[in-house]
Amino acid sequence: MKPVKVGLCGLGTVGAGTLNVLKRNAEEISRRAGRQIVIDLVSIRRPRPELDLAGIRTTTDIMDVANDPDIDILVELIGGYDNAHELVMTAIRNGKHVVTANKALIAVHGNEIFAAARENKVMVAFEASVAGGIPIIKAIREGLSANTIQWVAGIINGTGNFILTEMREKGRDFADVLKEAQALGYAEADPTFDVEGIDAAHKLTILGSLAFGIPLQFERTFTEGISRIAPEDVTYAEALGYTIKHLGIARRTVNGVELRVHPTLIPTKCLLAAVNGVKNAVMVQGDAVGPTLYYGAGAGAEPTASAVVADIIDVTRTLTADPNNRVPHLAFQPDHLSDLPVVQVDEIETAYYLRMQVKEKPGVLAQITRILSDAGISIEALLQKEHGTANAPVIILTKQVREGNMNQAIAAIEQLDDVQGQVTRMRVEHLDLA
Amino acid sequence: MKPVKVGLCGLGTVGAGTLNVLKRNAEEISRRAGRQIVIDLVSIRRPRPELDLAGIRTTTDIMDVANDPDIDILVELIGGYDNAHELVMTAIRNGKHVVTANKALIAVHGNEIFAAARENKVMVAFEASVAGGIPIIKAIREGLSANTIQWVAGIINGTGNFILTEMREKGRDFADVLKEAQALGYAEADPTFDVEGIDAAHKLTILGSLAFGIPLQFERTFTEGISRIAPEDVTYAEALGYTIKHLGIARRTVNGVELRVHPTLIPTKCLLAAVNGVKNAVMVQGDAVGPTLYYGAGAGAEPTASAVVADIIDVTRTLTADPNNRVPHLAFQPDHLSDLPVVQVDEIETAYYLRMQVKEKPGVLAQITRILSDAGISIEALLQKEHGTANAPVIILTKQVREGNMNQAIAAIEQLDDVQGQVTRMRVEHLDLA
Known part of the structure; x- marks a missing residue:
């Protein structure tokens, strides 16, 4: 089969990682995919002499990628809401498949994006948007498709987990560890998204929709960060046999669906409590399978690229499939999404x-x-x-x-x-x- | 779309579980799959009045299922080698897709079965053959498809892990715990397959092929069981900071591929060491993603049925796909399997x-x-x-x-x-x- 042509928007950490993985594992990947996957065009804001872009066309305008007639799959790695939104919608309208790592985009604009994708018979793949390299979206959407999912609970922000691990293991306080995390490059200069739980809430919104077949409802996800956890709470929790983790929890109840992100005491002997540092892990409880857990690197250049490239290969498979018989974006057929209400925080048990x-x-x-x-x-x-x-x-x-x-x-x-x-x-x- | 018709061979533990899951979650499943999945015909050796088979045709001859013109997907849950082999090959020749939980069949006859499936343009899906309900085959074959896999290491026999967990937690000896496992129904009356590592070797053979793109080579998998582990070894290992687990390990080395199943000391602070009782877990190390881990129930009626039904849904998706652009059975295109040699046990490091x-x-x-x-x-x-x-x-x-x-x-x-x-x-x- 002829090579698949990819257009890459954004050459930051994950973009460069994607370039590296596709190049280093080109043979392994084409042995799996049954055809070559070629980066044909990249958008780039400034020259990047350290990257080998030989044989790749470049442009400074991301919209060139969305409008290029040769591109089969547009990979959106610019992040943020507005530009990414316009870019992805344009690509879809131009009949291009999209792969994105942008959790904010999917959590906030996903319903609109998936509707447009369906109308234009293209795929929007977003495995990299939740828990980096862990194939958790595939696990919930396909691997556990026989189950009525009862709950999902995950450590889905590596920066937050690094801070809590340091607080627990070394008795340090929040502000002190945050400074170190910033110095190490784990936390942004403005750490709000990580420490106030917004990043985790974006991801949990996505997991909740996949688990229960409800539309994306970021605005209804209850969100509380880790900035007010005191060292003595870590110590007292430990004495009682618990570990404090920042969890995203989506749970099916008789009243509807709970979607909440907050610091949580969990039993120390629970496997999730042993997930330390910047690692992520998600537990999924299905009625048939029981509890399952998925663990790995939730961020970083190559772990995230691992998910981006796996999505490119998945999209490559669906190029020859009936658009009405693909795995649905939100795991359930769009005309069979559920109107289960999201439970108000006062009603959570x-x-x-x-x-x-x-x-x-x-x-x-x-x-x-x-x-x-x-x-x-x-x-x-x-x-x-x-x-x-x-x-x-x-x-x-x-x-x-x-x-x-x-x-x-x-x-x-x-x-x-x-x-x-x-x-x-x-x-x-x-x-x-x- | 019209319902997919499934023929079920074998109504033992997993067969009954599959029946239950498909019935209980029928609505959830059809909301995901976009069509109904209906069990149309079952083969049954003796009457099973406790099972609700209303509306399902029955036969006492498994071959009737392989030869029935109405059946789209044959589900093989009879186990063992010979009858299952003939059944699956007949179904394939009749153009039926196959879903199986039979690790022995795949490990020993998989190369032949997949070649026949390819020739007849049908899928043979076998997620349930390794680690029960954990979607580990999907994770390796699709979720991590961007990676050069470096190694896979897993606790893939629940009976063995139950015995080792009891030995460690209660200081009991092997023979004593084995008797209890048999009483609890975790171990067979003839426990050889579990305790001598043969069951784990079947599974590891499959994982190794998926990870490295080599043909199935059960006869080259080095196998050692847990029957000779003494209580004092458990204690001394613990004192040195290690836990004894029965692992299947597939590793890429400069000399080829190591495929081995044996008791292994692993650091107690490693996540795998915390996997206790009948649970399974598999670690996969990819060059881009780093270490990942997948955990859950490795056996039992409904966990295994979870994987069987997920496979049925996957096959349903591929019914409308180009047969040459499906996910390959062994993760790599069959004309691009590798001839990496399996390393002799003397050469293992x-x-x-x-x-x-x-x-x-x-x-x-x-x-x-x-x-x-x-x-x-x-x-x-x-x-x-x-x-x-x-x-x-x-x-x-x-x-x-x-x-x-x-x-x-x-x-x-x-x-x-x-x-x-x-x-x-x-x-x-x-x-x-x-």
């Missing part, structure tokens, strides 16, 4: 970790536990630390409770004269103990 | 764990370490236990060495007057420490 400073005198604990019990909240464990000091921290683990009830109980506890300041709270998930 | 009983008197250790050093073998660690007894165990961890050299050194050590009986040996792999 989880267990809780609470930490509060109390004056050590008789009756305080009785008042607190009374408030919890009146709200129908059962206590799993209670620790009182540093006895003998005037203000002692009290740590409480609760059983499962509706978040709205917990909010009311916390407000009541904070009203008590003998409780100082705010109650620190984190959600607790037991997942599968596997 | 690994580190070693050795245990021997020595008379405690001056000079014995000097003799042993001299033999190792003369053979060019470096020592990583040496433990002498139970000082003061007449016969003390000595445990040695070596650095990487050619197996042939190690065999010679062991023979020489066993000749020493002060070394009692045979030297116990196990291979040590550091994998990635991730």
Whole structure:
């Protein structure tokens, strides 16, 4: 078969990685794909003498790639929303297949993009948009297609996981580790997307849609970052047999679908708790298969390129397939997406970790536990630390409770004269103990 | 599109699971596949009143399914070699696609079966043959298709892993745990396939071919089981920071491909070491993606059915695809398989764990370490236990060495007057420490 011609937009970290992988593994790749995959055109903002672009046409205008009649597949690696959106929509309208690593684009504009792709009978592949090199989209969309998915829970931001791992292993505080992560190049100069959970929320939005067959609803994904986790919470969690991880959780419940990203206490003996540093891992629980886990590098030039190139090969296969019989973009046929509602955060049910400073005198604990019990909240464990000091921290683990009830109980506890300041709270998930 | 008609051969554990999953998740599955998937005909040896076969034709002869003109996809779940071989070949010659969970069949007859499938333009899908519900074949064949795979290492026999987990966690001995595994239904009455590593070798043969693009070569896969692991080896390994797992390892080396299944010491902090009980997990190291891991249930009715049904959906997609542009059975185009040789076991390079009983008197250790050093073998660690007894165990961890050299050194050590009986040996792999 004749070579497939790829147009590459964006020659940053992942773009250069894609160039390298396609060149280094050219023979391996064509032995698999059954034809050559050739980068024919790249858009490039400034000269990059360190990259070998021999035999590749270049342009400074990304739209040239979308409009080039020779290009079969446009690879979008410029990132961000606006330019990428226009680029991808133009490519689709021109009948080009698209491969993208852009989670923000898919989470925010995916519904529109997939509708246009369907209309124009092209594929938009986005494996690299979630968890880098881990083929998690393929696993959910194809590998587990026999299952009713019950939940997905993942460590899907490497920067956040690096920070939490350092806090846990070395007792360091958040700001300190963040500075190191920036120096190491793991975190951006503006770390908001990573540490406030926005990047993870983009990815979770995508995973939730794939798992449950619902339209992408980034605006309904509850998002909380890691910037307020204190070193003592890491220590107390550990003492109780838990590890704090920043998780994206998508869960099917009787009320609809929970989509939430937040720091979470998980049992230390759970496999996810052993995923350290910049690595990512996603657990998927299906009704037939039970718990499964997928682990690997969630970012970086070549791991992300691994997913980009796998997508190019997948698209190459579908070039000769009936457009109506391809794997659907969101795992379910577009005319059979579900209208399962996304549950409001008040309606979420989880267990809780609470930490509060109390004056050590008789009756305080009785008042607190009374408030919890009146709200129908059962206590799993209670620790009182540093006895003998005037203000002692009290740590409480609760059983499962509706978040709205917990909010009311916390407000009541904070009203008590003998409780100082705010109650620190984190959600607790037991997942599968596997 | 019109429903796809499936003929099911074999209504044992996995067959009944497949029936249940297809019925329970019928709506979810057709929302994904874009059409209904219907079991139209089953072969059944004896009446099964507990199964709901309403609306399904039955026959007592499996060959009826292979010859039925209405059947699009034959699902082979009868197991074993001979009947399954004839059944699958007949189905292929009749132009039917095949889905099978039969690792023995694929490992031993796969080359012939895939050639026939190609000639008849049908697919033979076998995701369920390795690691049950974990979509590991899809991950290697499609998800990591951009990579030159460097090695694959997996816990791919649940019975064996259950036994090793019990030995480690409870200090029990092999025979004792095996009896319990048989009582629990994890191990067969004849446990040879599981405990002697044959089942794992079938699976590793398949993984090796997918990873490196070589023909299936079960007869060249080196196989060693777990029946000779002593409780004290589990304890000593632990003391040295290692856990004993029964691994299948396929590795690309300068001399060719290593294909081997054997008990292996791996660092306890490695994620694979935390995979316990009947669960399976496979690590795959690609040159672009780095280390990745896939974890889940490796056996059981519904986990295996999850893979069988996913394969049925995959085959359904390819019904409208160009037969020459499908994902190749062994990941690489059949006319581009590699003739990389499988390395003889003598040529394998690994580190070693050795245990021997020595008379405690001056000079014995000097003799042993001299033999190792003369053979060019470096020592990583040496433990002498139970000082003061007449016969003390000595445990040695070596650095990487050619197996042939190690065999010679062991023979020489066993000749020493002060070394009692045979030297116990196990291979040590550091994998990635991730």
